[in-house]
Amino acid sequence: MLQIFAAPALAGLLALPAASGSPVLRPLDTLYPDLEALYLDLHRNPELSLHEEKTSAKLAARLRPLGYEVTEHVGGFGVVAVMKNGKGPTVLVRADMDALPVEEKTGLPYASRITVKNDSGVTVPVMHACGHDIHVASLVGSATLLAKAKDRWRGTLVLVGQPAEELGAGAEAMLKDGFLARFPKPDFAVALHDEPRLPAGKIGYTPGFAYANVDSVDIMIFGRGGHGSAPQNTVDPIVIAAQTIVALQTIVSRENDPLQPAVVTVGSIHGGTKHNIIPDEVKLQLTVRTYTDEVRQRVLAAIERIVKAQAAAARAPREPVVTHPEGGRATVNDPELTKRIASALAAAFGKSRVVELPRLMAAEDFGEFGRAAGIPSVIFWLGATEPAKFAAAGGDPTRLPGLHSSEWAPDPQPTIKTGAAALTVAAMELLGKK
Secondary structure, three states, rough: OOOOHHHHHOOOOOOOOOOOOOOOOHHHHHHHHHHHHHHHHHHOOEEEOOHHHHHHHHHHHHHHOOOEEEEEEEOOEEEEEEEEEEOOOOOEEEOOEEEOOOOOOOOOOOOOOOOOEEEOOEEEEEEEEEEEHHHHHHHHHHHHHHHHHHHOOEEEEEEEOOOOOOOHHHHHHHHHOOOHHHHHOEHHHHEEEEEEEOOOOOOEEEEEEOEEEEEEEEEEEEOEEEEEEOOOOOEOOHHHHHHHHHHHHHHHHHHOOOOOOEEEEEEEEEEOOOOOOEOOOEEEEEEEEEOHHHHHHHHHHHHHHHHHHHHHHHHOOOOEEEEEEEOOOOOOEHHHHHHHHHHHHHHOOOHHHHOOOOOOOOOOHHHHHHHHHHHEEEEEEEEEHHHHHHHHHHOOOOOOOOOEEEOOOOOHHHHHHHHHHHHHHHHHHHHHHO
8 A cells, every 4th residue: 555645634634624744635625616616517507418518528628737638529428538657557537427307406506407408308407416516526636636746656547537327328338439449448447426325524435246237127018998987898008017016026025035136116107198098008117226147137037027927917919018228237346456445545534434335226337447448446435415414314314315316415525525535545546656
């Protein structure tokens, strides 16, 4: 481990005094107003996945003056910034940039009031309900600190502003656009994600599985419509759908090994137009979460088997159509790299500030960079809940707004400062020392 940070240097960062004990982190307090201005701008002006045009341009404009060689429009609106500083390891540091179709209800003076037409032509509100604006501000902060400290490290930094994480498509799009061929191949990959399970100023880590496999499943169930007063002349797809939804719950409760987690959630059901009309079809939309490939394949096969069997039992005129429009693989933190980074963070921030957290059934495509390059990668958690609110809730996440909530509001100053410092500590741990 590079001994460039001492615990006293950051021991008080939760209260946010200057990190004067560390020469690398010393400029952070001076930098913060500019980072906050960037964060507020991004928060007020969020952009949906695959439409991060202005966000990516703002990131690129912040990195170029620091001496990074910046390439835009990688895999869409992806940004790659490279700084070569002699012979040494190559470290990838990623931040995602996209926002969500959520109406902000935080009541903050800088709340988003943006509405746009989505790809289906429907007008939707847009909000950074997953904190990717925090990620971008933290990346710019770390990029600045590392650029100012070039005399203290050797190697190559590859900073990535990734689009379309919320669709699970951004990392793959950048890789397909020749990311590994066009830019220095990383030896390590690092990222962070804001986290409501921790108060701002704390950091979490999870060895092994951090995020789950995710699969979206669309199911079209066909019936034979007719008058609601004469169901004997129809095949009711709403009843088939209802029986199917109940039957799907047995996959997790009765088919899956309880020691191998899985989630099957029916997120939407659409069918029918009027009280007294039995429709011809009903559409279901599911999200499926698993960790291992074996469980993933078994659960998806069980869904299709049950859907078709329920339709056949009801004498449906057509077999249901089951499709998989979206999917992504689990993000797995390399255990040794996770231990190394966690130790470096604990040395910098103090052991009480760095805690191990349980894995999540949420999804994240950051792991695709490490998987494609065949390198160890780690994503760690950045506490973002206002400490007073976290304490008042007793740390109970059910009493606090979470990610993707219309009320999610990270505590900006301690979160951004900790994020920028933590990314810097992680990068300095992996880069060569002069």
